[in-house]
Amino acid sequence: MSRRRLLPLVGLVALVLTAGCAGFFGSQPVSDEQLDEDPPSPYVWDNEVNAHITITENARFQAVYRLDRTRMELFRRDGFGGRNAIPVSAVRYRYPNGTVITGTELVARGGAINRSRERVSVRLPADAPDDGGGRLAFTSSSTPKRFSLPTFVNGSYAVVLPPNRRVEMFPFGKVSPRGYEVTPADDRRVIRWDSVESDSVSVQFYLQRDLLIFGGAAVGLGIVGAVGALYYKRRIDALREQREELGLDVDTDDEFRDDPPPGMG
Template identity: 35%
Template sequence: MRRTLAIVGLVGLVFLAGCGGTAVDDAALNESAEYDWNTTEAVTITVEHSEYRYVYTLDDDSEVRLALRDELLGTQPVSISAVKFRYQNGTVANASALSVEEQNKHTVVTFPESAGQFAYTASSPARSLTVPVVTNRSHEVRLPPDMRISLPVFGGANPSGFESANQGERVVLTWSSIESDRIEVDYYQERDLLLFAGLLGVLVLVAGAGVAYYRSRLRRLQEERIAAGFGVDDER
């Protein structure tokens, strides 16, 4: 009987641990950041070279669950910082107005109201962006200044169906609606193409020099064989 109760208790603890959330670092959540609240899309993502700033206009939402699926690690929570909430009257509050927890491999953010705007900052690798989609409404991605996506292999965006426009130094991608669970963008700077072309040219020169050396060496061996009295056809 005691063993049965112990097992039941252990199962209960495991269940509660799975349902309960883990608090996120308050220092990171309360970091300072500037957000553009004057957006016309449901989600606006402004990308810098090592991070992105995310602004979401709520539509009767009580919470969002942020996670990305990794092929090796599985579902992983998105690490966020500089959390803000903008009330409908224009008042901007910091992380103390929201509840942020890691729960079941998701970062769960609970809002103080079901209307307003929620913003956060997250790290992003150079030349690429991967962001979870929490609504199928419109999205806008603003690339870093002087970055492009128009050349295949070097750049591109998923899902398809977006519009691209130049706004000052930035390329802006817009989706009127999204059915995917993520947005992925690869981008490049035009000087990257020059560097790649230069590297490719060096490789071509090295390869050409190698072929020329091989042919020269082969011709010299043939001449040495002939000089030694061996014909080219002697080995047949």
């Protein structure tokens, strides 16, 4: 390929890397609208755990993390060992003295919230304590009837299920890691760990009516199976009687004797 033909190709590649596809390899600030969006419900700032997660009914969750550092990366692991950034909105930071600021105020005070393909990087404000301190809260998306997220901080955890959800009945309910305790809170269940040191926390839950639906379906299938078995048994009996009436029901003792076929003995 001549140099004259190569130059436009090089220019096109450079344009792609510096323009529309740059976000694939680099990072971009999260929009102000997302950062300052109102959370679905007030964040639970006053809690005694290092990570407090409230799962809502519309497959979203609200997380409040107690920080011991000035930076944090938010992501999910895919099935191939890689990472994917999670969508974040309604970002809030609360200083140790109780002052709460929005995501745009966090950025204006020297912090940063940037998103790449692999992660959302959060840097606390310049006036945050050197050891992090305070709490970081955000809202993100989840999966219906299942919550799973890496453990961004170690220590105590609490996961609040949506109303009328349960985890007690296996295999519809599963919780990882072990060592948890489930306590009622009105129409909700709260799953607590005194200390989480695993790579992730995962909760699969169900609606109470799901068990009734499944039980009804199981009973229905059992009835259908029993009726089907009875039907085929009656058909077999009817065919046997029909063979007997037509004289087709012959003695088969000689038919299957061990003697060789005629002419082969």
